[in-house]
Amino acid sequence: MGIGVGADVVSSDGLTYTVGQTVAVREASVRVSRGEVVAITGPSGSGKSTLLFLLAGVLSPDKGSVYLNGVDLSAVDDRARAGLRLRQCGFVMQFGDLIPELTLAENVELPLRLTGVSARKARATADGLLARLGLDGERNRTPSRVSGGQAQRAAIARALVHQPSVVFADEPTGALDSRSAAQSLSALLDLARAGGSALILVTHAAEVAAEADRVLTMRDGVLQA
Amino acid sequence: MSYLPFVRLGLRLCRGGGATGLVRLVLQAAAVAFGAFVLLATLAAPGVAERQDGRIGKREPVLATSAGTADCLKLRTVEDNIGSRPLRRVAVWNTTAQSPRPPGMLAWPAAGEIVVSPALAELIGDDARAAARFPQRVVGIVDPAGLVAPDELLAYVGVPAAEAERAGGTQCVERIGTKIRHRGASWAGAVEEVLRPAVLVPVGMAVFVLIPLGIFLAASARLSAATRERRLAALRLLGADARQTQVVNAVETGAVAAVGAAIGIAGWLSARGGTEQVSLGHLHWFAEDLSLSPFTVALTAVGLPLYAVAVATGAFARLRGNPLHAFRNAASRRPALLRIAPITCGVVLLAGAAALPATRAFWALLAFAAGLVLTAVGLPLVTPLLVQTVWQRLNRRPGLPPALRIAGRRALASDGAAARLVATVGVTLFAAGIGLGAAEHVRLAESLATPSAPTQLKLTLDGAVNPTALDALRATPGIRGASQYVYASAELGAEKRADVMIASCADVRGLFDGAEACSPERVYRLHINSPDFSGERQLPAGTTLRLAPAAETNCPAARTIVAPADKLELTPKLYADRPYQLLITTAADCTAAQTTTVLLRNEAPILERARQILAAQAPASNVQGFLGTTQGLGGATVTVIIGALMAITLILCLAALVVVAVDRLIERRKLIAALRIVGVPRRTEAAADMAEVALPLVISAAMAMAATAGAVYTAIEITGVTTRRFGHILLTQVGLTATAVVLLTAVVYVGTLLRTSSEDLRRE
Numbered sequence: 008m009g010i011g012v013g014a015d016v017v018s019s020d021g022l023t024y025t026v027g028q029t030v031a032v033r034e035a036s037v038r039v040s041r042g043e044v045v046a047i048t049g050p051s052g053s054g055k056s057t058l059l060f061l062l063a064g065v066l067s068p069d070k071g072s073v074y075l076n077g078v079d080l081s082a083v084d085d086r087a088r089a090g091l092r093l094r095q096c097g098f099v100m101q102f103g104d105l106i107p108e109l110t111l112a113e114n115v116e117l118p119l120r121l122t123g124v125s126a127r128k129a130r131a132t133a134d135g136l137l138a139r140l141g142l143d144g145e146r147n148r149t150p151s152r153v154s155g156g157q158a159q160r161a162a163i164a165r166a167l168v169h170q171p172s173v174v175f176a177d178e179p180t181g182a183l184d185s186r187s188a189a190q191s192l193s194a195l196l197d198l199a200r201a202g203g204s205a206l207i208l209v210t211h212a213a214e215v216a217a218e219a220d221r222v223l224t225m226r227d228g229v230l231q232a
Numbered sequence: 233m234s235y236l237p238f239v240r241l242g243l244r245l246c247r248g249g250g251a252t253g254l255v256r257l258v259l260q261a262a263a264v265a266f267g268a269f270v271l272l273a274t275l276a277a278p279g280v281a282e283r284q285d286g287r288i289g290k291r292e293p294v295l296a297t298s299a300g301t302a303d304c305l306k307l308r309t310v311e312d313n314i315g316s317r318p319l320r321r322v323a324v325w326n327t328t329a330q331s332p333r334p335p336g337m338l339a340w341p342a343a344g345e346i347v348v349s350p351a352l353a354e355l356i357g358d359d360a361r362a363a364a365r366f367p368q369r370v371v372g373i374v375d376p377a378g379l380v381a382p383d384e385l386l387a388y389v390g391v392p393a394a395e396a397e398r399a400g401g402t403q404c405v406e407r408i409g410t411k412i413r414h415r416g417a418s419w420a421g422a423v424e425e426v427l428r429p430a431v432l433v434p435v436g437m438a439v440f441v442l443i444p445l446g447i448f449l450a451a452s453a454r455l456s457a458a459t460r461e462r463r464l465a466a467l468r469l470l471g472a473d474a475r476q477t478q479v480v481n482a483v484e485t486g487a488v489a490a491v492g493a494a495i496g497i498a499g500w501l502s503a504r505g506g507t508e509q510v511s512l513g514h515l516h517w518f519a520e521d522l523s524l525s526p527f528t529v530a531l532t533a534v535g536l537p538l539y540a541v542a543v544a545t546g547a548f549a550r551l552r553g554n555p556l557h558a559f560r561n562a563a564s565r566r567p568a569l570l571r572i573a574p575i576t577c578g579v580v581l582l583a584g585a586a587a588l589p590a591t592r593a594f595w596a597l598l599a600f601a602a603g604l605v606l607t608a609v610g611l612p613l614v615t616p617l618l619v620q621t622v623w624q625r626l627n628r629r630p631g632l633p634p635a636l637r638i639a640g641r642r643a644l645a646s647d648g649a650a651a652r653l654v655a656t657v658g659v660t661l662f663a664a665g666i667g668l669g670a671a672e673h674v675r676l677a678e679s680l681a682t683p684s685a686p687t688q689l690k691l692t693l694d695g696a697v698n699p700t701a702l703d704a705l706r707a708t709p710g711i712r713g714a715s716q717y718v719y720a721s722a723e724l725g726a727e728k729r730a731d732v733m734i735a736s737c738a739d740v741r742g743l744f745d746g747a748e749a750c751s752p753e754r755v756y757r758l759h760i761n762s763p764d765f766s767g768e769r770q771l772p773a774g775t776t777l778r779l780a781p782a783a784e785t786n787c788p789a790a791r792t793i794v795a796p797a798d799k800l801e802l803t804p805k806l807y808a809d810r811p812y813q814l815l816i817t818t819a820a821d822c823t824a825a826q827t828t829t830v831l832l833r834n835e836a837p838i839l840e841r842a843r844q845i846l847a848a849q850a851p852a853s854n855v856q857g858f859l860g861t862t863q864g865l866g867g868a869t870v871t872v873i874i875g876a877l878m879a880i881t882l883i884l885c886l887a888a889l890v891v892v893a894v895d896r897l898i899e900r901r902k903l904i905a906a907l908r909i910v911g912v913p914r915r916t917e918a919a920a921d922m923a924e925v926a927l928p929l930v931i932s933a934a935m936a937m938a939a940t941a942g943a944v945y946t947a948i949e950i951t952g953v954t955t956r957r958f959g960h961i962l963l964t965q966v967g968l969t970a971t972a973v974v975l976l977t978a979v980v981y982v983g984t985l986l987r988t989s990s991e992d993l994r995r996e
Contacts, residue, residue, distance in 0.1 A: 060556060065468075065469060065554070065555065065556060066554060066556070085473055085474060086473040086474075086475065088473075089468070089471050089472060089473035089474075089476070090471065090473065091471075092469070092470070092471035093470065093471020093472065094471065096471065098469050098470065100466075100469075104462070104466045104469070105466075106245075106463050106466060106467070107253075107459065107463065108244075108245050108247070108248045108253050108463070109244065109245075113244070117241070117470065118470060118471065120237050120240070120241070121237045121238065121241070121470070121471070121472065121476075122237075123234065123237060165470075
């Protein structure tokens with residue numbers, strides 16, 4: 008039986024993940040509570056992003072377990088893991104990774120639409136969120152027609168529109184200038200806290216890590232004490 | 233969970249967003265539309281032959297096995313031509329209102345009348361040559377139901393019964409209409425064995441059309457592969473499972489392909505009518521001949537989108553596992569070793585076909601056909617595998633120039649766009665080699681079967697020709713003689729026979745030199761000076777011969793003849809049909825002659841005049857001999873068909889090149905920007921891009937040439953027809969390769985010239 012099955016949104020026990028001959032993550036155990044903001048920092052190649060995606064259930068560990076709201080991800084199939092991600096997780100990647108063919112509004116409402124929320128309700132929710140992030144004038148533009156900061160804020164809105172229990176962010180401000188980065192980080196933190204979502208973010212930036220409730224440091228695949 | 237939201241998302245993604253998405257949408261739909269058009273045209277082709285055979289069968293007379301009554305319906309068909317157009321002339325006599333008629337005929341023509349096809353009616357009005365052949369009164373036009381093709385030249389000529397019977401009897405027509413089981417090719421020998429239409433059509437369709445079409449459609453189904461993979465990966469991350477992601481992918485690809493297929497089908501249906509004006513050599517058809525069953529059309533409408541979906545599903549298979557590969561630009565998986573299987577099987581089959589003994593021709597043919605198809609399928613499959621292997625080896629070299637290093641790394645990491653770019657080129661080179669080899673084979677086989685153009689011609693007609701026609705022939709300058717004679721086989725004793733000619737001296741002089749001493753109503757022993765009969769035994773004087781009664785009825789002759797001492801040494805003016813040993817001369821022409829021979833100079837106007845006289849004045853005569861008549865699938869027509877197939881292959885190749893090249897240009901913008909940011913010189917960038925395309929091209933071309941060499945060698949082993957022009961085929965392939973290199977490197981170079989905006993640089 009793993010640890011932290013109780014109130015923890017995400018918990019892991021002895022996670023190990025190997026890429027070829029390299030151990031990318033070694034014996035990592037993490038607990039993240041509801042509404043908690045956790046930053047994972049460390050040098051490049053230390054395994055931060057790999058740990059993030061292991062915790063999100065995108066990667067399957069070679070050893071160890073991950074629990075998402077009490078569900079052992081290693082005990083369910085890919086389909087069930089995908090379903091959990093869709094309903095209970097949000098993702099923000101370094102480059103946003105919005106779907107280029109869809110408008111910002113369509114991108115934001117996508118998690119709702121894919122979970123069966125009606126078009127009208129999804130659109131209303133997405134529009135409200137975009138307006139809150141100062142993107143109401145850009146809602147019908149495709150990602151290639153807006154600035155990097157605007158696209159990243161739309162990605163944040165997409166990650167949080169369905170009020171997930173946890174948001175995984177991989178260098179969410181890494182590709183932005185300082186002003187846009189600050190705006191995006193602020194939006195991410197505000198929305199996550201307002202919705203009660205936990206936030207696990209991977210970052211190099213000390214100022215980003217400083218905003219977290221807790222900072223985990225990784226070095227050579229090992230979480231430092 | 234319901235798949236409906238994912239279906240909706242797939243449909244939404246079809247519409248795309250921005251100019252790039254629109255270009256991809258249009259390209260993909262246009263590619264599938266073009267593919268559907270080509271596929272339907274190809275699928276319709278066998279139906280043309282089938283329907284034409286059906287109409288030929290329905291008008292074919294079935295002769296009675298018994299003698300029947302004297303006044304029964306009789307027909308005689310003569311294959312002729314006007315200029316280069318084949319002409320079918322059917323002499324008909326003893327017709328009544330109750331006589332069976334072929335389809336498209338309201339009534340039989342009476343003697344002196346003709347019923348003609350619309351094309352012949354038009355030609356008679358326009359062309360003096362045609363008018364001279366048919367002085368009879370036109371009393372009817374044959375409906376399309378009785379024609380093979382709209383431009384067929386066909387005439388039913390009513391002739392007097394007496395005239396027709398004199399030109400050689402024939403059996404009664406029992407009924408009209410039979411089933412043609414196989415429409416044989418007119419070329420002879422080994423090629424007929426190997427390149428029968430039944431084999432030619434499916435193998436030709438596979439090698440020249442279906443495989444290039446498959447590659448072309450696959451290329452179009454994988455447009456914007458990198459962008460789409462990234463987008464699907466984003467969906468996976470968002471929480472779509474592998475199946476839901478594939479639903480989005482399938483709906484997006486399938487919907488565009490379905491629209492494209494519908495456009496292609498509509499285009500084919502509307503263009504089909506116009507194809508009546510098109511011809512392939514002597515092959516023409518009615519638009520209805522190209523009709524396809526609703527099942528075939530439905531299968532195309534469904535099959536093409538399904539194929540596109542299958543390709544797209546396979547293309548993004550790695551998203552089933554870890555979607556992060558797409559975000560991290562992870563190296564593409566090494567192509568599976570299984571890709572080598574089809575070409576290996578193809579080569580083994582070709583080698584097996586070459587090794588099989590001549591007694592197992594059927595199996596050799598089967599192995600050859602299957603080997604060709606598998607080799608063509610295998611070429612594009614194995615290219616990426618070889619390309620990756622070569623790049624991996626090159627990348628291990630520490631001193632590799634930067635351009636090659638960039639090209640190699642890109643090739644290993646990319647989705648194989650470069651390999652796709654050249655895939656059709658390889659297959660096209662192979663198809664071109666096979667096409668040229670087949671055309672050369674047909675040409676050689678036909679030249680072996682057909683003597684070179686002689687200076688003299690000999691037309692042989694069954695029976696006698698009426699005196700008017702005979703006089704007209706004899707009066708024609710350039711016609712050296714028109715002779716009629718009777719052949720009789722005389723008994724020489726137990727199981728021995730002698731060949732006897734019964735003719736007037738004038739007729740003999742028309743056929744032979746050395747007959748100056750010939751006198752009427754005499755009997756001569758003969759010696760025919762001909763290398764063909766050099767070993768024939770001569771008849772000693774005093775030998776007693778008995779003529780069969782049937783021979784006597786044609787011209788007066790004694791029943792029992794004693795070979796005289798008189799002997800004529802005759803030299804055929806062209807060639808003799810038999811080693812005649814005895815000549816019985818008559819006082820005048822044998823009016824009941826069995827054979828009429830016309831010797832003439834092989835010049836078009838003289839031959840045309842002879843045809844006119846025979847057609848107009850002796851239409852019931854069954855002319856044999858070289859008339860330069862081309863019917864059915866002659867070598868020239870086969871060459872035209874091969875040329876048409878090769879043209880389709882080339883068009884598909886170019887279309888695939890355009891589609892992939894445009895896609896590559898779009899996809900490459902980011903990569904180019906990445907290089908510009910770090911200050912890579914444009915020259916290095918261009919060299920890297922060109923090297924990335926050139927290597928697969930060279931590998932693909934080398935394999936295609938090797939495969940062609942193997943296939944041609946196998947064909948030579950099977951047929952025994954040795955082509956000495958193999959070097960020409962390889963040279964042509966080298967030329968095509970060079971053209972492809974120039975074309976592709978030009979396309980690639982243009983891509984590197986694209987302006988990279990500051991926005992591109994910023995985003996990168």
